[in-house]
Amino acid sequence: MRSEDLPAAVHLSAELGYPVELSDARTRFAAIESRRDGALLVAEASQGRIAGWIHVGAERTLTNGDLAEIRGLVVARDERRRGTGRRLVAAAEEWSRRNGYRAIRVRTRIVREDAHAFYRACGYELEKTQHVFSRKLEEEPR
Numbered sequence: 001m002r003s004e005d006l007p008a009a010v011h012l013s014a015e016l017g018y019p020v021e022l023s024d025a026r027t028r029f030a031a032i033e034s035r036r037d038g039a040l041l042v043a044e045a046s047q048g049r050i051a052g053w054i055h056v057g058a059e060r061t062l063t064n065g066d067l068a069e070i071r072g073l074v075v076a077r078d079e080r081r082r083g084t085g086r087r088l089v090a091a092a093e094e095w096s097r098r099n100g101y102r103a104i105r106v107r108t109r110i111v112r113e114d115a116h117a118f119y120r121a122c123g124y125e126l127e128k129t130q131h132v133f134s135r136k137l138e139e140e141p142r
Helices: 003-015 022-033 084-098 113-121
Strands: 038-044 050-061 065-075 104-106
Touching: 003 022, 003 038, 003 050, 003 065, 022 038, 038 084, 050 084, 065 084, 084 104
Parallel strands: 065 104
Antiparallel strands: 038 050, 050 065
16 A cells, blocks of 8 residues: 555445544554555556555564554455455465464454355454453553
8 A cells, every 4th residue: 555545445434434643644554654564555457446445453462472463454345355355365365474473363243144155255364252341441540
């Protein structure tokens, strides 16, 4: 992915239900691009139009060791079921192999049944289900 691809990536993210402001995407892209433990990759359709993108990165834990994780995958509606997603996943897997990871994981929301079927068709196996908790962190009072 190049910075010029960000408007298309932002559009595709919103299409999938994950809206992001372009200015926020630019800041996040710069942070991801400056590190070596992840990659943002795109698939191009005709005339250089972005057909989809994938974000893959390192997941490091004390208990499980290092593995790669697909952190985001978005394919344009009109490009789905044409092999674009499979090519992006294959590219993420290749990046992972080249960078020494022996396993790759992906998390997907429980309601995204099409995504579950897609990953199973790509050879991924359901490992577990879980709840994800988060908490907004505010600045500490001075």
